Amino acid sequence: WSVSEIAEAVNGKIVKWGSPGTICTDTRSLNTSTIAAGQWFFAITGENFDGHDFITSDLYSKGCVGVIGNKVCENWEWGFVKLQEEEDDCQNTLIALEKMGIYARNKFKGNVVGVTGSVGKTTTRTMIAIALENLGLVHQTNGNQNNQIGVALTMIGIPGNAQVAVVEMGMRRKGEILKLAGMCRPSIGVILNVEPAHLENFGCLKEIANAKGEILKEMKPGDICVMNADDPLVMSLPVPLGVKKVLFGRRMGSDVRLVVAENTNGGYGVRVVLERNTEMVEFVIQSPGLHLALNACAAAAVSGVLGVSLPEFAYSLPRFTPVNMRSELDIAENGVRIINDTYNANPTSTKAAISLLKGIECRGKRVAILGDMLELGPAEVEAHETVLSLCCVASIDMVALVGKKFISAAEKLKLSGTKKVICSLDSEALALQIAESINKDDVVLVKGSRSMKMETIVDAIKAIPLEPSV
Template identity: 35%
Template structure:
């Protein structure tokens, strides 16, 4: 999205300092800022104002600041927009950007599968028209406005992922993005440390469908009772999806040796054969949610099937590779909760290798449920005949290794008889295990 700095100042209630220049896109990271972008210094563990000079050297055309222009910026007569709070200003800029867009906006939330559904929905809708989507997991108070502001002028649809760390968060994100279609993937035991109960999680996630206008569409998981019940919380039309129920469903599901699923997509608008590039049988559920979202914005069934078949997922989500040794590596290390961990373990169990090993780190933010949920995952792994190497947590029922390097050592010989799953919550950083195995 291209704006003049004066437009930015007006949109965020700031004061323009310096020449009125054009900006194209917004970045909050001085290391990746692109030529001509607006740099927004966020104050968190580190103060982004300390990196304004770096951003300007990298090519930023202007910057927001909650301080007086100073340091390297002043001598260069760089353009600044002074504001009281840079994060709040970024949110207002996102709100402004949404107001200048009249295409459909698909909002996606849920306890599991948000990013994969976002990626698949963007591919399915993108088969029909230029579509912009959140990069990776940009789903919070910074990521959502960045997604809105960084929409290319050519995009005719947008897909926005939304996360929640408390009640009211989704509602606030919806006030910025004003989705016309709202997708709720599933509700389960994730972030219960923050919410207290699964029912409270459902209450928060349902804020998405409550935000929809009557002309909008709520896409709900018919197989998840807490999500299906959200139909009573919206004035929008309701379109359901699911494996055992729903208007958008799959039949004849099969999974090949590479964990790629095929199925017949059945919808109110017709049927089509789908062959997913994404790995794991549980990706069928994500594909159904994405297909329903695409259907809601008017994409033809054949285009939906083609888009789903070509969809590529964000990094570290069910990345399946065969190592030089012939071993199979499943890198699903981006995040974990009991629902996604269960799905990943069942995918590992489906791999045709005599030895199946799961390198598992902590599932974070489960609160009082943590010990029981980890123990249940440990029991499931043993039931499936999967060896566990726990990293930095004993809750899976085994003595843990101390870190990722020790986990690699504990794996021992990884040959053509072996399949390895790497999974944990993001804070565990277990992608380093997958990287080390890939290097070998």
């Protein structure tokens, strides 16, 4: 980005000229710790942080060539683009960031794939990016940056030689997907599913479906919408005139059909058979979890739209590995096999994780450590009871629960106080308790909403001093 482009994009004023450079597109750079040589620091202001607090003269020694924001420190001698003043400094930096994202989208001439849904966004986005690699450089969302800031940063970070951008789009409330879609304007929109995630912010699942369907409102004739044929709520969404609908799923008549999804390699892999236009391919995903098969089916539908043949897709997908903290298999040095699924949790993803645990070959105990599922509103009581009941019928050897919601469910089902169930109000306390119950060769699922801090338990299990298997 040149300083002129930056100023034009954010509608700002060039106070000091600076060298061309990239923009800090990792939100961790808010504390300037990840700034690389030749970067401009965008000083975002939020409710609980202010990027301007980290603007000091030693930023230049770290490689920063300029600042985009409301102010700089005294004796700042390098580039500075000053944003337009607003009553709310927090809003003006976010508005400017969004403008810059839109400016970047206007410059980008390649395809933008927008991925939304209640579950599976990050996994599917990663699979799509892998499948499209033969087309040229693929730019994709970094980590889980799928909100207003994250999508803007994704667009701003598109390299000039990229052919495709794959953008993950998340939401917690009505109107958020519409805002993201207005910023990235996907030429290919993907709606994976509608499930009870963030339900407390909506009256019913239909309202969640309508919120996900906001991605369609920015689509124009000639664009393509890839939809889950197995999900009635997804299929009920009206597609704009002139937008082509491409279907994936198990349902007959799907453009890409999931024919077979079954565990293999002792449950540590998934054998998948897909069909498109009477052509069938078979491949193995080297990760546990049958739910991965439908993610792969969606990715095949997207890549097919962009010219990737089904055999090419089948050849590329075995390179997929789980995204950090999402059904990530970690074999600890002490011999315990940990399924680290601690990034987030809702009823659908938790049921899938329990099914994954049930299907895995195990020489020790199968242990499910579950943290409360949040933002479920009136459905939370039934949801936690249903998950616990599933653990019982799935023959899980031990269940450990973190949080008031799961503890209440255990009490209602008369499971608390039994040898099979351990309860704790917080993850740190459970981390101390669970060490006595885990043995080498156990397979342990750790699952919970992000704010439950379930990764603390993963670290504690790894630290248990057990003699590993030979």
